[in-house]
Amino acid sequence: MEDFEKELADISKYFEKFAMTEYELRAFLALVMLGTSTPDNIAMTAKIPRTSTYKILEKLEERGLITSMEGRPKVFKARNIYEVRKMFSENVDVLFEKLTELSDILTEKGEPQLIFTIYGKERVIEKMKEVLNSAERYATISTPRLREIRQELGKEIESALSRNVTINIVAPDNQRAPPGTRIYRNNSLIATDLVADGSKAIIAAPDLSACGFTDNPILAEHLNEFVEILTTKNGMNHERLA
Numbered sequence: 001m002e003d004f005e006k007e008l009a010d011i012s013k014y015f016e017k018f019a020m021t022e023y024e025l026r027a028f029l030a031l032v033m034l035g036t037s038t039p040d041n042i043a044m045t046a047k048i049p050r051t052s053t054y055k056i057l058e059k060l061e062e063r064g065l066i067t068s069m070e071g072r073p074k075v076f077k078a079r080n081i082y083e084v085r086k087m088f089s090e091n092v093d094v095l096f097e098k099l100t101e102l103s104d105i106l107t108e109k110g111e112p113q114l115i116f117t118i119y120g121k122e123r124v125i126e127k128m129k130e131v132l133n134s135a136e137r138y139a140t141i142s143t144p145r146l147r148e149i150r151q152e153l154g155k156e157i158e159s160a161l162s163r164n165v166t167i168n169i170v171a172p173d174n175q176r177a178p179p180g181t182r183i184y185r186n187n188s189l190i191a192t193d194l195v196a197d198g199s200k201a202i203i204a205a206p207d208l209s210a211c212g213f214t215d216n217p218i219l220a221e222h223l224n225e226f227v228e229i230l231t232t233k234n235g236m237n238h239e240r241l242a
Helices: 002-016 022-034 039-046 050-062 081-109 121-134 146-162 217-235
Strands: 066-069 075-078 116-119 138-142 166-171 182-185 192-196 200-204 210-214 238-240
Touching (some): 022 039, 022 050, 039 050, 121 146, 121 200, 121 210, 146 166
Parallel strands (some): 166 182
Antiparallel strands (some): 066 075, 116 210, 182 238, 192 200
């Protein structure tokens, strides 16, 4: 995190050169048109509040886009457009050099394998709905709490089936699966797992109070392979529910 904050601070100053507010942009363009002018005239041309004009112009001067000459009133002038272009070009070059360095570091470390932790049963259920709704080919749910999952995700399961998504369910013997799904029986389940298309996966706590979520294909496929073992282990009973 310390390295991240350092890089963020370093790169931010280059992005700031391009990030003008609407009023700043209006004032700058007005000065480009006027050449040299007073704050009142700039405010009138740019159609910006007079009370804010001095502060806006000072910000543009800090960025090196305009210059000022002392007097009563103070007079401002846009820098030569070719100088502004050169300044922007130099900042773009430095910015992308830094972004390239960060990208190279990431490549050396390999693809990030991230798992995001989600707390709270409602948020866990919402994430499960999101993953199910994103499924295009298949989704596999492995859970000892199928009754509760059916109650919470029933609509999402029906919607997936209507899209011709194959729904595989691994659950204990005494729990009924939704019609249209493929059920595999296993009485030793502890946690609830959900995998969609081998690209998104959720591993939830037994009481659904928290879960780990990943959209990293490598991790998701790893969990998918584990769930597939559950569906074939010991010649597990398989039913297709009409």
